[in-house]
Amino acid sequence: xxxxxxxxxxxxxxxxxxxxxxxxxxxxxxxxxxxxxxxxxxxxxxxxxxxxxxxxxxxxxxxxxxxxxxxxxxxxxxxxxxxxxxxxxxxxxxxxxxxxxxxxxxxxxxxxxxxxxxxxxxxxxxxxxxxxxxxxxxxxxxxxxxxxxxxxxxxxxxxxxxxxxxxxxxxxxxxxxxxxxxxxxxxxxxxxxxxxxxxxxxxxxxxxxxxxxxxxxxxxxxx
Numbered sequence: 001x002x003x004x005x006x007x008x009x010x011x012x013x014x015x016x017x018x019x020x021x022x023x024x025x026x027x028x029x030x031x032x033x034x035x036x037x038x039x040x041x042x043x044x045x046x047x048x049x050x051x052x053x054x055x056x057x058x059x060x061x062x063x064x065x066x067x068x069x070x071x072x073x074x075x076x077x078x079x080x081x082x083x084x085x086x087x088x089x090x091x092x093x094x095x096x097x098x099x100x101x102x103x104x105x106x107x108x109x110x111x112x113x114x115x116x117x118x119x120x121x122x123x124x125x126x127x128x129x130x131x132x133x134x135x136x137x138x139x140x141x142x143x144x145x146x147x148x149x150x151x152x153x154x155x156x157x158x159x160x161x162x163x164x165x166x167x168x169x170x171x172x173x174x175x176x177x178x179x180x181x182x183x184x185x186x187x188x189x190x191x192x193x194x195x196x197x198x199x200x201x202x203x204x205x206x207x208x209x210x211x212x213x214x215x216x217x218x219x220x221x222x223x
Contacts, residue, residue, distance in 0.1 A: 035059050039143055039205055041220040043072060045212070050074050051084075053220065055143050064092040066143070068102075068156075082107050088156050095147050096136035097122065102156045113159040126159030137161075142197055143205050145186060153188075165189045174198055176206045176222060183207070 036058040043051045051072035058065050067089050074082035088102035097115070104111040115124040121132045139154045141147040152161045169185035176183075183198040183206060198207040208220035 044219045066090040
């Protein structure tokens with residue numbers, strides 16, 4: 001409940017301003033607060049920098065929205081041999097996916113994933129067809145280690161549900177923005193690839209590493 005504040009006609013202007021500010025301080029504030037985090041990575045293939053990927057995560061109460069943008073270009077002898085672009089907007093309710101809108105250009109091959117939760121079912125439409133299912137679905141939510149759980153995760157490029165196994169490798173010290181930092185090393189394993197992830201001890205995502213089909217190392221470095 002707000003307090004009643006009175007300023008007499010004889011008060012000086014500075015006193016009136018001070019009392020007015022004290023009145024504002026006594027007003028009730030909303031129970032929720034909005035928070036946001038940005039994860040901006042340089043992406044390397046072997047020793048070569050090939051692009052960027054950016055994750056913007058904003059939360060308000062139980063609702064979280066994630067905006068993802070990636071753009072890679074691989075060159076050989078100054079000739080572009082591979083390009084990749086990906087945009088994705090996800091909306092989560094608690095720890096469950098509520099909506100996803102993703103588009104990908106993988107070296108000329110186009111993909112899209114449109115999904116929304118309706119009547120307790122996630123309805124998903126992709127270039128390969130449609131499917132629906134009940135339950136709490138999750139994508140590869142690298143930015144939140146507490147959400148990367150379960151036996152299947154939704155691939156935001158293809159719209160497929162991929163079987164996964166998850167494990168904590170252990171604590172390691174790695175350089176983060178040039179500073180040695182204690183981290184927790186986690187690993188996601190699928191039938192097609194494995195992804196290694198590192199988080200600070202308070203849960204902030206700081207690094208990623210995987211291996212391509214050709215055996216090259218794909219590495220994300222926080223900037």
